Amino acid sequence: MAGERALSGSADTVRDVGVALSSRTVGADVYVHLTRAVAGLESGSGGAVCVDRLVTRIQASAAPVNAVQQADAAWGKALSKFGGQIEDLKRRARQAGTELASVEEDLAKAQSKLDGFDGLDAPGEPYARRALVQAVAGVQERRAGVLRRLRALDEEREGADSAAAAAIASSRDRYLAARSALPEPPSVSTGVTVTVPGAGGSALEVSALSLAELKDPEKIRAVWDRLTAAQRQALIADFPLLIGNLEGIPLRDRNTANVITARQYRAEVESQILAFGLYRDTPGAGGFFDEKIAELRKEITSIDAILGDRNDRHPGIAGFGEYVVYDEKGDPVTRKGTTLVAFNPLGDSMVTFQGMLDEETGDIPAWMTNVAISVPGTGSRLATLTDDLGRTKDLFAGSGQTSGYFTWHGAPLPDTGGEHLLEAATRGFAEVAAPRLTVFANSLRLPQGTDLVVIAHSYGAAVLGGAERLGLRADRVVYVAPAGFGHTATGLEDFPNTKDKPHFAIQARNDFIGATQGLSGFGLGHGTTDVLTAPGVVRLETGYLRDGDPGSGTIESTGWIEAHSAVFTRNSTAFLNIVGVVTGAPVSLYHPDSTWVDSYGNYIDDPGTGVKKPVERISPLDLSEVPE
Known part of the structure; x- marks a missing residue:
């Protein structure tokens, strides 16, 4: 029946649902509380957990509830509009229905007159019948017009239904997207226990x-x-x-x-x-x-x-x-993936090992002569760990077939830029990381005769210095472009287990970090001792980008910022010196640039002259060869 669809539904019910959805604030309330939590967390740094990762988790959790709030609002708006359309269509359909009823009454009367005229025994005047027929036709035309309007209202209602359905589907998609974006709940122990024989048969x-x-x-x-x-x-x-x-x-x-x-x-x-x-x-x-x-x-x-x-x-x-x-x-084996020794995202702990493991013990094999731990510095995090893994790959490739390398990022490290600008100067990260590094290194099950060498770069040096002071055990140590020993250590004499072990330092002459070394105060800085000149520390040469090839350029030629990491350039003098400390191969001593005296009696460095001096090699295993 024409107009039936236009008259269907309850406008009040639809509008009430729309108002309820529009005013629902559960999503907004959760979002506000979560974002407030973010604001509080962002003020912290250097803690035992990765604040940025915790903030990200909270922000990501806020996103779905925010999306739910948006879906509620969009759905509520669509339903409120739909309710208004239903009411308007029903009003016009009722008006058209009233008009149709009146027209049909007029049509019945007109038709009755025509039928009465045709039922007369004596035929009437022809013109009179024509008038009656025209009257019936006129009312029928009016009726057809009203029916057309009612069908148009049905079509308009069909369009409104389709638009509302599309809006509801869009909101449903938002709800589903929000549900898909919700993280799986963290897995927790279910208390699984296993039974093993104890003492005395218990x-x-x-x-x-x-x-x-x-x-x-x-x-x-x-x-x-x-x-x-x-x-x-x-x-x-x-x-x-x-x-x-x-x-x-x-x-x-x-x-x-x-x-x-x-x-x-x-x-x-x-x-x-x-x-x-x-x-x-x-x-x-x-x-x-x-x-x-x-x-x-x-x-x-x-x-x-x-x-x-x-x-x-x-x-x-x-x-x-x-x-x-x-x-x-000594045969090479290519594997997909490396050994993942530690992985705790909230603690920002990611430690890998490149090297073969013993088939029986699952640990370092007895034939492995050298194991190194590489500790990265500022800017190292999970998102950039591919760079650290690549550096370890290079060191491993240069160290021979009986070496193994850990890439140790066992704690949050400072970042750079924006709100993180001063993090590299703060001590909190090192204070958290140093105990973790100490426990990790000292807990390794190394076979007798396997040397442990720790390499620390940039801020990682402050971590290593703190770990040495806490009792880290190692056979040799390399500080690369070091930020310092850490504010609690003044020199090797503060290291209970490594004070008598060979210590080395490698740093480009123009490395920007040189301007910060030995500075400490106001809770910033990493000790007043300059690692490069500390008693007992042997400084090694950085040399050329390709060892022995002056035409390749010096490490310093890369620039005062780039030189900070260029010391790890594969097959450079600096790189081979790091590898030499790990493997025990001869390493080359650092030679300072020559100086000249100006007319005022000031000593002026002559850049590049130190690299050109004759190579002087020593064994990293025997520091008695180091000239006084």
Whole structure:
């Protein structure tokens, strides 16, 4: 029946739902509270957790509830509009229906007159009948017009229904997008326990938490070694975050656990990217979170590089996610992914190992003669870890077949730029990282005869200095472009376990960090001792970009900023000196630039003259050869 659709539905009900949705504030309330939490967190730095990552998690959680609020508002607006359209259409349809009823009454009367005329016994005048027929036709035309208007109202209602359905579908898509962007809840231990024989025939119940409560890595390892392979896997699956970062657990088993955590975190980051994408629909948002999204995508790239399970997604990067290690015979083995020794995103802890593991113990093999720990500096984080991994790859490639390298980013490190501008001068990061590095290094199960060498770059030097002061054990130490020993150490004499071990320093002559070394005060700086000139520290030459080739240019020729990292240029003099300290191969001593005296009696350096002086090599294993 024409007009039936236009008259259907309850405008008041639709409008009431629209008003309720428009006034619902659950999304806005959650969003406000979460953003307030962000504001409080952003003022902190150098803590035991990665503040930026915590902020990102909160912001990403705020995005879906913000999207829900937007969907509520959009849906409410659409329904309020739809309710108004229903009311207007029903009003016009009722008017047309009233008019139709009147017309049909007129039509019945006109038709009755015509029928009465035709029923007369004597035919009437022809003109009279024509008038009656015309009257019926006129009323029929009026009726057809009203019916056309009613059908038009039905079509208009159909269009309004379609528009409302589209608006509701769009809101539904927003709800679904918000739901997809919500991160999976963090996995927590379900309390899985396994039973192993205890002392005197008793049974010992072991869980991931009870292992951690032992605290001593040796005790943890003793219990772990008594578990069967199935029991170990059960504890790993129950609490991978804890097992993967627990000192005393074999490196191989830590890797198994950390791969689980890394994949979970990668999925979380992908959800965060979706969440921040929701902000793009927010009026006035612009590209506010574009930088955040780019950073998160870099984190995914780093995880891909560590795991080596999605190398096909990075075809433009040669050797992406592939790592060469050597077996006991010295034969190269190319593997996808590296050993992930620690992975705790909230603690900003990511530690990898490049090298072969013992098949039985899952730790450093007995035939490995040298193990190095590389500690990066300012700007190092998960998003840039591919750079640190690449540096370790180079050092490993230059160190021979019986070496292994850890890339240690076991704690938050300072960033650069914007609100992070002064972070590199603050001490909080080093104070958190130094104990972690100490425990990690001292907990490594190294075979007898395997040397441990620690290499620290830039801010990492302050971390290493603090770790040495806390009792870190190492056979040799290399400070590369060091920020300092840390504000609690004045020199090697403060290092209880390494004061008598060979210490080396490598830094370009024009490195910008030289302007900050030895400065300390107002809670900033990393000690008053200049590592380069500290008693007992042997400074090594930086030399040429290609060792022995003056035509390649010096490390200094790269620029006063670039020279800070150019010391790691593969096959440069500086690079080979670092490798030499690790492997025990001869290294070349630093020679200062020559000086001349001006007319005022001032000593002026003659840049570049030190590099050109004859090479003077020593063994990094015997500092008795170092000239006085």
